Amino acid sequence: EVKNSVDAALRDRALRVVPGGMWGHLHANRLPEGYPQFFARAEGCRLWDVDGRSYLDFMCSWGPNLLGHHHPEVEAAAERQARLGDCMNGPAEVMVELAELLVDTVAHADWTQFQKNGTDATTSCATIARAGTGRRKLLAARGAYHGAVPWCSPSVVGVTSEDRAHILYYDFNDAESLRAAATEAGDDLAGIIVSAYRHDLARDQELPTQGFATAARAICDETGAALILDEVRAGFRLDLAGSWERFGVRPDLAAWSKSIANGHALAAVTGRDWLRQAASQVFVTGSFWCAAVPMAAAVATLTVLRRDNIVARLEAMGTRLRDAIDASAARHGVALRQSGPVQMPLILFEDDADFAKGNLFCQTALARGVYFHPRHNMFLSAAHGEAEIDEAIAAADTALAAVAAGSRTAA
Ligand code: PMP
Known part of the structure; x- marks a missing residue:
């Protein structure tokens, strides 16, 4: 049987000319066997691999695909701008x-600056916070992901301790540890960076508590430090005005990327007035940061998000999926935990330290044409309707039967 033959041939060729064949977390060897490395095309919430197999997708390009691939309004806006000029x-x-649209949409925003990737945005926030306060220390949650540069990379390969000399760590949702870190930073505290919610790899997701969000704001107010909200992953999926609006907590700076232009390369920092001058003085730029096509795509994306109440749709579809998977798991006698916002699902299994159950679940679903992830949070898009969710529920049911059968064999 030659199931992944084109993919396998491309991996062999890549190995010769790309170190390791692929970099970072997109390496297919981080996924169970059978997952493709290479994709041929995408439409709506579906992907086709290079061997012609199609998948109903629940990774959404790891976030960027929010309205569905080739959303007609987004692509029309991008094409219109492309005919005029892109990189000028x-x-x-x-x-x-x-x-103007972003400042009008995001509650805390008095101004915005644009970049390309989420890492550009989080790093710009750190620089602006330091410039605006004249201080050095930044507090970050242990295990949180803010990007792939030395100050925050999850790997220390090629990183020096000096790169992180002014980063202090706290535990997410632990106001005491946040206060302790702030006390340690003393009068050198420039800012606190915190994710919209806890979505660390391979552990249950966790929404912030009201107490934690309030404490983060209070510490910044007391010390004059900047509260930096990392919206790169959750942004525009929970609340267009900002993920912490529900807590009545507004950051001083926020980092956005992924879904902002529905798959076109763009990131943004939004900020409050007291950091406007600092933002105008730091030197931040990139060859492609002012490219016009992604910006036109972003205008169209934000316009659709606001007009069509996409967040409510994501919540409804996410609830449909979560409830059905819970019911299916109960029917099969499989113990699992679904955590985090329903529109950004994560499914972890009890007694599964080696992820054998999670891997089997995902491999079985993949064979039925549904692309789940065993350890990373997943994403819904507006292209996932009831029919697509029901298709996923059916595949998940088969996959849960396989997990149940596997557990019986192992016992
Ligand atoms: N912050 C968060 C919360 C993220 O999820 C990511 C990307 N996974 C980043 C920052 C970095 O974004 P990018 O990969 O676009 O640089």
């Missing part, structure tokens, strides 16, 4: 239009 000597008119 400076930005197009659409940059101002997008900045």
Whole structure:
């Protein structure tokens, strides 16, 4: 049987000319066997691999695909701008239009600046916080992901301790540990960076508690430090105005990327007035940061998100999926935990330290044409309707039967 033959041939070729064949967390060897490395095309919430197999997708490009691949309004706006010009000597008119729209959409935002990747945005926030306060220390949650550069990379390979000399750590949802870290930073505290919610790899997701969110704001108010909300992953999926609006807590700076332009390369920092001057003085730029096509795509994306109440749709579809999987698991006698916001699902199994159950669950679903992830949070898009969710529920039911059968064999 030659199931993944084109994929396997591409992996062999890549190994010769790309170190390790692929970098970072997108390496298919981090997934169970059978997952493809290479994809041929995408449409709505479906993906086709290079061997022609199609998948109903629950990773959404690890976040960017929010409205569905090839969303007609987004692509029409991008094409219109592409005919005019993309990468020019400076930005197009659409940059101002997008900045106005973002400032109008995001509650704390008095201004915005644009970049390409989430790491650009989180790193810019750190720089602006330091410039605006004249201080050095940044508090970050242990195990949180804020990007792939030395100050925050999850790997220390190639990283020096000096790169992190001014980063202090606290535990998410632990106000005491946050206070302790702030006390240690003393009058050198520039900012606290915190994710919209806890979505660390391979552990249950956790929404912030009201007490933790309030404490983070209070510490910054007391010390004059900047509260930095990392919205890169959750942004525009929970609340367009900001993921901490539900707590009545507004950050001083926020980092956005992934879904902001529905798959086009764009990131943004939003900020409050007291950091405006600092933001204008730090030196941050990149060759492609003012490209106009992604900005036109972002204007269209935000317009659709606001007009069509996409967050409510994601919540409804996510609830449909979560409830059905819980019921199916109970029917099969499989103990699992679903955590985090329903529109960003994570399914972990009890007694599964080696992820054997999670891997079997995902491999069985994959064979039925549904692409889940065993350890990383997943994502819904607006292209997932009731029919697609029901298709996933049916595949999950088969996969849970396989997990139940596997547990009986093992026992
Ligand atoms: N912050 C968070 C919360 C993220 O999820 C990510 C990307 N997974 C980043 C920052 C970094 O974004 P990028 O990979 O686009 O640099």
